[in-house]
Amino acid sequence: MSRGKNGKPGGETGGRFGSLLIFAGLIILYSLFTDVFALFNGMIFPGWRKIVPDAIKSAPLLFNGLLNSLGLLVPAVLGAFLTGMGLGVAVGLHPRAKRVLMPLFRAMNPVPSTMLIPYAIAVLPTFWLSSVAIIYVGVLWPVLMNTLHGIAMLEPRWIDNARCLNLEGWRLIRKVVLPGAMPQIFAGMSAGLIRSFLLLTVAEMFGAKAGLGFFVQYYADFAEYGRVIAGMMFLSAVVVSIMAVFDLVQRRTLHWTKKR
Amino acid sequence: MNNQSEASVSGSAPYISLAAVGFGYGGETVLDGIDLDIARGEFVAVIGPSGCGKSTLLRLLAGLAFPDTGLLTVSGRPVSGPGLDRAVVFQDYSLFPWMSCRDNIVLALEQAGMGSSRGERRAIASEYLELVGLRTDGGKLPGELSGGMRQRTAIARALAVNAPILLMDEPFGALDEITRARQQDLLLGLWQDSGGEHGKTVIFVTHDVEEAVILGDRVIVMATRPGRVVRDMAVGLSRPRSRHGALHHGNFVPIRDELLDVLNQVVGEQLDPGAPSGEGGGI
Structure with missing residues (x-):
């Protein structure tokens, strides 16, 4: 947690936005490696196409x-x-x-x-x-x-x-x-x-x-x-x-x- | 919890009395042979170089520490611990930083058994905050206020619990010049309004000679190693007083200069303890 002297609310939301961006980037990257180019072992690293239905089922x-x-x-x-x-x-x-x-x-x-x-x-x-x-x-x-x-x-x-x-x-x-x-x-x-x-x-x-x-x-x-x-x-x-x-x-x- | 009882105080006996009080810490003598009588309603300023034990003296009066030797009495009774009859204002830490200024005062009022309800205690707290010019700042945390405002809150707290004795340990020591001047005037005004010499007894520790003369009826000068009283001087300035009036009083400069001389001598001895004390007569 940041301990800035005067925690600017702008900085806080900016930080959250950055986190979301990285998070979205990771999801897309994973998708590229699995769903799109299938570079990983599809059994251990299934793509979103498998994970999302599994998640809904579960x-x-x-x-x-x-x-x-x-x-x-x-x-x-x-x-x-x-x-x-x-x-x-x-x-x-x-x-x-x-x-x-x-x-x-x-x-x-x-x-x-x-x-x-x-x-x-x-x-x-x-x-x-x-x-x-x-x-x-x-x-x-x-x-x-x-x-x-x-x-x-x-x-x-x-x-x-x-x-x-x-x-x-x-x-x-x-x-x-x-x-x-x-x-x-x-x-x-x-x-x-x-x-x-x-x-x-x-x-x-x-x-x-x-x-x-x-x-x-x-x-x-x-x-x-x-x-x-x-x-x-x-x-x-x-x-x-x-x-x-x-x-x-x-x-x-x-x-x-x-x-x- | 108030230890004082009006009946037991006869006119002649000193209100606060220190007789041959000594105090040591870690093998070193901090205070040695302190004899001091303070009458009810006196405003006593204590000055001395750092390390002379003036803060320790205040801790003994507050009951936060006890003399190793000698006797310290308030209203004829030995001090057996802290009490709400003696309100203490420290340099910059009299308030708990996690409570609003008003809640700090309310807590003190609760401890003093004052006010019948929380609402009433809040009202008393607000009244005293207004007295020190902080009417709108009661809800703020101490950390949100300036040093001067914090000290005013601490003074408001000390006055709100209506303790007959105020012990102040360099309360304005950390403030800038202008703020300090204003606080001195405020304190003079509040003390005089609370009855002056017929009201609260104040023991005010400071390292500022002018401050001591402006505020005090009496200035006690202390020396180091061991901490002891070397001068007890009456300040003959009239009451009621203001800072401005005191500074421009004809006696102000001579009193200040005499005190500075005594302090110079004390500090000189401290810096050069081996010097022969023949010249100047010593103390």
Whole structure:
């Protein structure tokens, strides 16, 4: 995201127009390589002539897959956002707890949550819960670590100011600690959200009977690459939409950072 | 939360009292043997070279830090922490950048338990914003205002909570000359309107000698290493005062020059600590 001092709306739309142009260029280029000159292996790289009908045929399945994927993603991501922030604030505001827990966090943070899959399946009662748990753990770490970092980076003068106003407890957290740490927390949530899309497809590899990642893998097994590409494009459209909503919320929440 | 109670303040006891106050940080003595009595309604300016601990002194008064030695009392009670009886205006960061100016004031009013509803608190905030000439800017974020306007908002907040003591840490230090002059006049006017010597007690830290003389009833000069009081000088200029009136008062130049002499001596010692102190008599 651009952090221009005075974000000109003209520049923004100009940027979008450029993106669309490149996007359209890529579609045409792909068409030239496949539909027109057939330079690629038509089986693995089918042309639009095959992809578009496949996409239309798959629409109900894709929509159903979307609902199933969101059923995993939404509870896992929201849960990780909330608990990551909560745990981060609780630990970040208590120096002693932080000293004790930080080495533990540093050790556990880099472990890919996909390595926990066998344990999740073994320990948790349902596949759905295991999938949610894998995504949850993957998102939790960046949110937690960034919340801790954000609190550590809070400007001492804000804290002085809050103390002069006798702000304490929950009000101190709500009025000063969270807003002050929010830029960093959003950085963590953004990283977590991107990670959640990767983990979603992994989590749908086991147990899932529907879902966008499942859809792509399922048809790849049958070498139905028209559907595979349709599924991948739909998946990226969903990811782009979710990120757009996230960016909007982030901009609204952090509008003050551009005016300091 | 207001610590002051009218009954406990007898006429003779000092309102704010520092007795042999010392403060150290990281093995270095920042303040040493500070003795200072401040009466209710006094406007005290504190000047000194950077590093003399004048900001630290203000932090002790604010209750953000505590003396290592000696005793610091307000209304006869040792300061046990920050309180809404002492409103603090810092150099350029008294406001939370994520709240509008009005919301910053509303938050302070909430903390002070003033106003019965949110609407009423907003009305009080608007009233004080108008007082400092920012009637139409209440909805703006601090970052959207100039430095001078931010400081006016901070002063509006300090006045809105009606704290009997104002602690100001170089509030106009980051402002340009002209803006600073206007803020000084505004502060003088507001302080006099709020009761002058019968109203709020102000402790105003600055590095600007003229500012100290224009505003203060009394100027405290501090020296470095360790931070200590080397001069406590009454400013005999009449009240009510304006910046212009003070600058053109016959006593202004002699007072200013005397203070500059003291400061020069202090800074000279700081630059050349090994020099024999025989000449000029030292302090």
